[in-house]
Amino acid sequence: MVRDAGCYRDILAANGIKGTRQRLAVLKELYSSSVPLTADDIYIKIHDKGQENLSLSTVYRILDMFVKKEIAVKSGLIQGGKALYEAVTGVHRHNLICIKCHRMMSFDGCPLESLEKDLENSTGFHISGHRMEIYGICPECERSKS
């Protein structure tokens, strides 16, 4: 997903959020990543880019706000006990996660739409979303496992 420099500021403005340096940095990391990130991942990435003025608690506060505004989603998944966050991009994707090296890759295609319709009819739930991850061993770990 390619985005021009002013784009992130626009996204915030469109949601009525002040465009602080910290928020722009967090939003940029979320949009630039092809896999979900932990608050700590984001904090470290931003620090490594030389942006020193940022605290971890601010990252958490910003992520909470993004989730409330539906700019991001918090996926309850635990990776060593940490929550993961990812940008809401409109593209519907899921992740394939290696249980050895914990690397993730995304894939398109989701077979859940028709299941969800069936469930709405049979249960009376008003379905708003879902979470799905697939686990396995990636080709590299499979190869080096011998």
Added chain:
Amino acid sequence: MVRDAGCYRDILAANGIKGTRQRLAVLKELYSSSVPLTADDIYIKIHDKGQENLSLSTVYRILDMFVKKEIAVKSGLIQGGKALYEAVTGVHRHNLICIKCHRMMSFDGCPLESLEKDLENSTGFHISGHRMEIYGICPECERSKS
């Protein structure tokens, strides 16, 4: 799932696990519940039944062991920051979770098998499992939301 009294002891023995009072109690709760439970849920349920000799850390240790032995699975899902555990029963089910009242209900039927085959072919991953939850608003919360 109906099980006779000795069954839980047998399950432990079959996995080479000593049948302590605490382990039997935890296993029973896991098997009796139709929805995943947190360590704390289990601790409280057992306490409420008058079994006083049990500490929360023991519940965690037992659950860890069950997961290692594949008697239970830990689903990374967070419910107020807590991990959920459920018994491995052989029946493949998923949960429908109300985002208002957090009640869960299980449903059978999983549309993922063919997707997983496709992914194995296209990515080279050796797929071992998946996690899927569907979120929405349950009929009762929908009704009372006015």
Added chain:
DNA sequence: GTGGTTGCAAAAGCTTTGCAATTGT
């Protein structure tokens, strides 16, 4: 200028761990 935002540090929760006492086989 002013209300919203941040950094820091401390608190709050869930989970894990060390160790002495206890228990199941």
Added chain:
DNA sequence: ACAATTGCAAAGCTTTTGCAACCAC
């Protein structure tokens, strides 16, 4: 009898919160 297991308390994590200083609009 002996190794494995437990309870307790303390530590380790991630995440949240209070408050004074700061900043975007």
